Amino acid sequence: MKIVRQARGQKPWRETCRIKKEEIRMLGNLINMAAIAGGSLLGLFFGSRLQEKYRQACLKAGGLVLLFLGLQMGLKMNNCVLVLLSLTLGSLLGEMLDINSAMERLGQKVEGRLSKGGGGLSQAFIYATLLFCTGPMSIMGGIRSGLAGDHSILITKAVLDGIFAMVLTATMGIGVIGSAVTTGLYQGIFVLGAGLAEKYMTEVMVAEMTATGGLLILAMGLNMLEIKEFKAANMLPALLLAVILAGVWV
16 A cells, blocks of 8 residues: 555655745744834835725724634644634633733733833834744644644734734834744744654644644634634643543544
């Protein structure tokens, strides 16, 4: 069977993923960094001329893309009971840890200290870094890029981050552009970490983690469109639980 498959030019799943990651696994992260830098430069020159209604139109379009991307990933699930358990238990754990509030307190604390000591480049830099890094898309996007060479999440995030960078630069200054580097380093950790963990992952684990992550992306899209408010950060433990349960289930 193995000989026939190779004769037909079909590579095993692990080999295919490994080739993709070695060639372009950082591509999505680099695009995200470039989008932040480009958005910052656009904001420096044109941001003040962009009316609020146009900014909102861009963000709503991004929300629709997130809905489609989340549904596309969610449909890859093989076991809906496993995904349901992962999301339920993960959300309960996230609510107990209150990850969402912890992220908000961190941002408020940093912003408060900066405002006392003056604004300037440092305030814009740190505020933008927190905005671009403290979200499920950074983690899920990095994992998908490193694990399967799928950059769709980080590329979608790049478009959204580019818009936010333009708006922030127009209001806070050019210090926002420095967050492109810190965001790239942060997301790069998840890309490389996923690459190291790839040899321990099975197809079932990848499929269920992808489906669970897709539902988190869907929740973020609903948030952005102001249809329903979800604390997406509190649902992040579901990603780890999906991998663990998928390993135990089979």
